[in-house]
Amino acid sequence: MGISIKGLNKDYFSEGKRIRALADVDLTIPARQIFTLLGPSGCGKTTLLRCIVGLETPDSGEIAIGGETVWSKEKGIFVPPEKRGLNMVFQTYAIWPHMNVFDNVAYPLQTRKEPKKDIIKKVKKTLRFVQLEGFENRPATKLSGGQQQRVALARALIAEPKVILFDEPLSNLDAKLREETRKELRDFLTELKITAVYVTHDRVEALALSDSIAVMKDGSIMEIGSPKKIYFHSDHRFVADFIGRANLVEGRVRAVEDSYAIIDSSIGTITCPKSPDTSPGNTVSICIRPEFIRVMEKNTRESRNIFRGKVDSLVFIGEVYEGEIIIGDTRIFTRIEPTLTIREGDEITLFLDPDHCFVISE
């Protein structure tokens, strides 16, 4: 079931100052997709999630889940969280410490007073699904972080909610477990074909899990798109920078040839795919991701986007060198193969793949 949000506003008052947590948010979350709200801390993503689930009340606007309005200031509608037919996995998991695994997972069914026999059957099935078979009688306090996370997921899934919401569910796990759980979660959710709204500040998590990503900043949604669209062709400078390492270079469009635009920039002439913003004479920003910059032989056959620069710093981090190259006055971040023999201070030739330089519209 899809979620549609119109004109949502929410202000906080903290120490006498008004903070806009949500500023006129309009959003449609399609059904049966994993939809991620991504943004730095304090951008309003968790507030938006809590408004959808009903734990927080917006100041104005409207929220509808699967066509049914659950909150509307104008119409005076407020459906409390327990009647919205959603479920949620909390950042802290919120596993009740005084219950065992069975009671934790069975809880949503118990609130509906389902017959005991059905509950036992469903708990068993759900625990098997999250790979916690036989854990029914384990006290909740005797679970590891990863197990707690799965109990929380089982509890969220058991009543087959219309929508399931995730509030940074992996942020309390250690790095290795987080990677494994992320993959599992992706498999679970794809298998269930369920609508999921996922909040995170971790861009890798967002890219790996989502069907669509909405990037938020200061209470507004900046951009919505598929992970690839957001990564390779983000429209906003902020989004391009937030979703991954980005070199942002300013320039002026000199000409457009075929499907490419020729841009005079602070590092020299850059060729990149044309876009609606690349009318000759326009000032534009070009985003070049470090992984699309290659070190070339001095006399390479490539004719476009070849630059000479001086290696300013070089840090070995295992799979690559992270290099900072000075071209003209501009510092460019690169990722250099660790097998190359380059030293700080060397003059090197760089090639910027023209198909992966893109113009940012704002």
Next chain:
Amino acid sequence: MNRTLNPRVALTPSLIIIVGFLTVCPVVMLIFGSFSEGLGAFGSFTLEKYTHAYTDPAFAGIIINTIIFTIGSAFVATGLALFLAYLNTRTNIPFKFLFRIISIIPMMIPHILFSVSWVLLLNPSNGLINLFLREILSLEGSPFNIYTLQGMILVEGLLDLPIAYLILAPAMASFDVSFEESSRVCGASNLRTLTRVTLPVLRPAILASFILVIVRSLASFAVPSVIGMPGRIYVLATHIYRIIATGFAADYGMAAAVGMSALAASITLIYLYRYLTSESEKYVTISSRGYNPSVIDLKNAKYPLFGIVGILSLVLIILPVLVLFYISLVPYSMVPSAKAFSMMSWKHWIEVLRDPISLLSLRNSVFLGVVGASLGVTLSVFVAYVIVKIRTRASGLLESLSFLSFSFPGIVVGVGFMWFFVHTPLYATIWALLIGYIATYLPYGIRPLTSAFVQIHSHLEESSRVCGGGTLYTLRRVIIPLLIPGIVSGWILMATMFVRELTLSVVLSRPGTEVLAVQIFRFAEDGLWGQLSALGIIMIFISSTLVVIASLIGAKLTKVETVSQ
């Protein structure tokens, strides 16, 4: 529109109405009563009660007594507490567990019994210590007389010692050691560091303890009635009692008029106390580097100082109970001797257990303890929930309302409630006492529950709501089970307070609704020390039994480990 009446929305206003009634009603009635002709003529305005009360030539003396009594007690309690807290947190004195016991146990001994045991020890006619000293020193008269202001101050100071200690010990423990260390680095001695650095930094906490003891002793009734009244030393509390309980006609209007000044003084002091505690939080820095116990080596003073502590704990805990038990067995006050032991019998116990009024008071007190504490804790659960979890302006109002009664002297609240109950069918029923008790002791139930609620992460509650549990369902399945430890300690506090309650009961209790403490007080007035002691021991026994039962039930209900989040 599916906006039905949400219980969550209705909760705060209904609690404000209930708690507001409990705390504001006695005050409002007191004010109206003080301007009324008398209980029967409520609302007929007169200023006569005030002129009468405040032009009484004895009144100035009562005020002076009250000031000396309260400030004296504050000095005794705070001084002793400082001494104990310093020794415990900053020195290497042995047997530190004793300090915890000293700070908690005296709360278990009802104030009236503690006062009585001191009377039994130090009264001029047959106090045990006096008798003993007279015998061995062959003196003519008794060397000590408890029935003096000094006697009152001593006993009240000892009774309020735990409160002062509970304020000062944490302040001393959390105090940043580097203040002291830097002083010592600068070349100051231990003593100089203590007087020039430690005590000044602790000044807000010391003042807070001082003021709280003044408030408590202003409200105290046990000591002024058991020790002061026989010596004809009256303070505000006993003056009010005298107005309504003795003489040919009880004058509740005049009692209310006098009560107004006790109430005003008390409220002012509590505001001062609150201001100071917020100040002390500002100045006494709690260092996050972890508590570094730089203890002072007492060297040769170690055991002599411990001796003092040992004597104090003897005086505070063992002596009162021992004296009561001894007196309950001997026919009349006599120094322990072979003769005394040969004359011991259960006579007083049998008399008490055959006395219909004592039995009635026993039944009433147990009923009030069990039913009152259960109702009080139920109310406290809701109030604490709103205060901690629903943080709105209305819940802030509820918080102020529910802690208001901390600043009300019991006897004044009693007079206020009297004015109210007289106009209701509740008058002279046990329910009047029950309502009065809950109103006065509500903070004792709310305190442990608010701290329990603070420990429950809001996600635990929210996840229940998201899982389909409504407000009441969530309360029943998630919040209350996690609150059991807090509920148990709130219940224990309230139940023990109710079983021993004297100050309020002395005003509200009528024939048929006698309670234990009032019956003990009557025995004291009549000098029936043997029966008093027997009933007193029964009272301590009942309190302890309730505590044990509540703890057992609590342990059974919470088989789960502590709340981890």
